Amino acid sequence: MLRKIAVSGCGNVGTALLELLCEKRAELKEKYGFEFEVTLISDLFKGTVADKNGLDLNAAINSLHTTNSLTGLNKDVRGEFGELLDSAEVNMLCEATPTNVETGEPALSHIKAALSKGIDVSTTVKGPLSLAYDELVALAKQNGAQLQFEGVVMSGTPFITMLNHGLAGCRILKIEGIINGTTNFILSKMYSGASYEEAFNTARELGYTETDPSGDIDAWDPAVKVVILTKMLYGKEISVSDVDRTGIANVTFEDMERAKEDGCTIKLIAGIENNHGDIKAYVAPKKIPMTHPLASINGAINAATVYTDNLGTTTIIGPGAGRRATGQAMLLDLLTMAGKK
Amino acid sequence: MLRKIAVSGCGNVGTALLELLCEKRAELKEKYGFEFEVTLISDLFKGTVADKNGLDLNAAINSLHTTNSLTGLNKDVRGEFGELLDSAEVNMLCEATPTNVETGEPALSHIKAALSKGIDVSTTVKGPLSLAYDELVALAKQNGAQLQFEGVVMSGTPFITMLNHGLAGCRILKIEGIINGTTNFILSKMYSGASYEEAFNTARELGYTETDPSGDIDAWDPAVKVVILTKMLYGKEISVSDVDRTGIANVTFEDMERAKEDGCTIKLIAGIENNHGDIKAYVAPKKIPMTHPLASINGAINAATVYTDNLGTTTIIGPGAGRRATGQAMLLDLLTMAGKK
Secondary structure, three states, X not given: OEEEEEEEOOOHHHHHHHHXXXXXXXXXXXXXXXXXXXXXXXXXXXXXXXXXXXXXXXXXXXXHHHHOOOHHHOOEOOOOHHXXXXXXXXXXXXXXXXXXXXXXXXXXXXXXXXXXXXXXXXXXXXXHHHXXXXXXXXXXXXXXXXXXXXXXXXXXXXXXXXXXXXXXXXXXXXXXXXXXHXXXXXXXXXXXXXXHHHHHHHHHHOOOOOOOOHHXXXXXXXXXXXXHHHHHHHOOOOOXXXXXXXXXXXXXXXXXXXXXXXXXXXEEEEEEEEEOOEEEEXXXXXXXXXXXXXXXXXXXXXXXXXXXXXXXXXXXXXXXXXXXXHHHHHHHHHHHHHHOO | OEEEEEEEOOOHHHHHHHHHHXXXXXXXXXXXXXXXXXXXXXXXXXXXXXXXXXXXXXXHHHHHHHHOOOHHHOOEOOOOHHHHHXXXXXXXXXXXXXXXXXXXXOHHHHHHHXXXXXXXXXXXXHHHHHHHHHHHHHHHHHOOOOEEOHHHOOOOOOHHHHHHHHOOOOOEEEEEEEOOXXXXXXXXXXXXXXXXXXXXXXXXXXXXXXXXXXXXXXXXXXXHHHHHHHHHHHOOOOOHHHOEEOOOOOXXXXXXXXXXXXXXXXXXXXXXXXXXXXXXXXXXXXXXXOOOOOOOOOOOEEEEEEEEOOOEEEEEEEEOOOHHHXXXXXXXXXXXXXXXX
């Protein structure tokens, strides 16, 4: 079965996905029987192009790299998103537009449009999932569509696949994770002796911080991820304001020194605890012993430890960001969805 | 669809699986739609019992715990294994008899009998896979059966599921793992200052070593696991004698002291490297820097780091042994196979 894919959003992640699809076309067919065309590429600023018989991926990638737009393809189309999905005969949408955690838009409308047409969706965008998880899951079910989102936590590190598939049969009792790379980079620098200001400035110089750093520093980013995981695991009604959230701005050099004297370090831990159905979600700087599986996770790396009834403790470590790593998350979603139909 | 399960081998793992199935019957139905009866339980020493309508699991577990036999059920049967599978109407076999890495028996014959009848097989037994991987995979394919073996490496820690599913779309370039708990326990003790003899004796006192400790110390156990992983990942013809294998018996207190002075530790690393199709498989004590993801894996814990083209480095850490953890591996296999049919 030939899949017709739409890529919505051509920032780093969408472009990396196009590159992976282009580079791996033969490998994906041979290894997974996955055959595809990309029939729609849409970006608010770079243009929208479509061809129901398949766009030239090399040309699209080249146009994005050289002109930062899609106009070089001469395949421009206009129209409402749902109509574009129809005319490009799309059956898999990869949604990678910028995250807006307050409205979820434009990704939320795109995902709804696709699911309501029975189109499978992979998304790396957190907003729609934290705001409308239940609605989207119901919409998918109602229309026989699938919704996958490996990339929303830990980029392509297959943490969500591990929770949903690798640990099937277990009860998830507790999760503790380092799921924000920027703050982990800063705390790692502080453990090595830097002050908060020095560490923050280094992170900024290396491009790890956003224009508005509060999403990381005040722990909004990991809190939104915790909301999505809590909904996914326990179906609980929860919003980001329900997460007990403390950022790292008040962690001092002295706090870290005292932790070190006690054989500990300080990490920004995102956690979910399920005490017989009583579910607690939090993000906070925590003093953890150096023997803790997360203590040695340094720099921009992410990691999560899962406590289960059958298996005790399992930890997964990997990249938490990066264009190709997040493109890989979408590629995995596509293969997962294709394998289930 | 009601699954009829056979459990072959009632040692620690088989019994733990029976306990998990008994304890989680309602949960498995509700969460995964997995409904089953265990219709055959077979053990060379403890007896063989069958009922095509389903055995009483509580009674079986109780009989095993109190009398170390299955005779308490009054459901004894006799016959050739294949005939027993037929008369008990089995469609999923869980094979957990003791490993014989030289002949693969009796597990090899059991697995062949099941696959040739189109019965899905989960096994935790390494021998048949290291000796007859290609034959078993072909037999499964030919008869529309599935063959899963999450438990052969890292017990229920879902490393094999991560390789096959979580990293789909990636090329696996290299694996480095600590996949033998006994030797890792000994080397961890030596890092803490013990001599080889002291560390070995502690491992023996804690019951971590086998009667014949050479399977661990001389690295036969991880070498067999490397063979299975190499076959699974690359389809390569390889036997345990092709693995470049060095055990830990010659690692001295002085070696470890020198490693520590260099900011390193010594770990027994099982590795597979794929250099553009040239595949190297080895197990050897290696000096690795303390910043390496495997350096902080201490005690009987297992871990593996996977290097891929799309994702860089991903590491998974978890139990490498244990009755319930290995029972969980078989439970995962059952759910995986049920989800694919």
